[in-house]
Amino acid sequence: TGAFSVVFTVTDSATPPLSSSASLSIVLIPRTTLRNDTLTDASVLPLITAPVSFIASFSPFTDPPEVTTPDVDYYQMTAAGDSVIVVETSSPNGTQSPADPVIEIVDSTGQRFTTCRDLADDNPPPGVPIAPDPTPLAFDDSCINDDKELGAGPDAYLEFQVPGPPDSRRIFYVMVFDWTGNARPDLLYQLTVRPR
Numbered sequence: 628t629g630a631f632s633v634v635f636t637v638t639d640s641a642t643p644p645l646s647s648s649a650s651l652s653i654v655l656i657p658r659t660t661l662r663n664d665t666l667t668d669a670s671v672l673p674l675i676t677a678p679v680s681f682i683a684s685f686s687p688f689t690d691p692p693e694v695t696t697p698d699v700d701y702y703q704m705t706a707a708g709d710s711v712i713v714v715e716t717s718s719p720n721g722t723q724s725p726a727d728p729v730i731e732i733v734d735s736t737g738q739r740f741t742t743c744r745d746l747a748d749d750n751p752p753p754g755v756p757i758a759p760d761p762t763p764l765a766f767d768d769s770c771i772n773d774d775k776e777l778g779a780g781p782d783a784y785l786e787f788q789v790p791g792p793p794d795s796r797r798i799f800y801v802m803v804f805d806w807t808g809n810a811r812p813d814l815l816y817q818l819t820v821r822p823r
Contacts, residue, residue: 666737669701669800675712678821682719685805685814699804704820706799708791711766711823714801715784719817727806728816730783732770732799740799743770744786773806786823 631653638646663670672679685698706712716728732740745768749760760768766788773783791797805814 663701664698666701666733666735666800669703671703672820673705674796675704675706675710675820675822678819680817680819680821682815682817683803685803685816699802702801702803702818702820704799704801705796706789706822707793708789708795708797709793710789712787712789713784713819713821713823714787715782715819716803716816717782717819719815727773728783728803729771729773729806730785731772731802731804732785732787733802734799740770740787740790741768742766742788742790743768743772744788745769745772746784746786747772747774 632650633653634648634650636646636648638644683700685700704712714730714732716730732743734740744764744766745760749763766786770785770787772785787799789797789799801818801820803816803818
């Protein structure tokens, strides 16, 4: 466990040689702190100034399926006030996962924010009982989403406008849960968070 930094350098065979470097920081935390199914146990991510993406499962491997009280995952994040943060889930590595992740953005008391832009309700397909969003460009939607495109697989997508002035920092929580309600360790999802 600990924080590690690695620098990768690539050099070609030209004369003179050209090279480029990139650094990567990795933080490995002890396994005992990986339980993140409440706000108080949320996994803490760094200040969101660059994309963060990782694969996770809804539950530690030792947990059985919990249909009546399915597991959820909480991630604590910090971003600059008035910034726009994109939060999305997808199938890990392009594989099909039986999970259907839902994302919700809440405050420290568990109250859902209403400063999101939800693409799913902008142009609902015919026959779907959802009225088109009258303000599709405004950040006035409830911060919960099941599908980037309604009925289109295991993805979820929200654009979240962080409340507060630009010179402030705001803590918020992303909650991920399984729409099908049978969260188990084999139900994987990829979570990506990035500034827009």
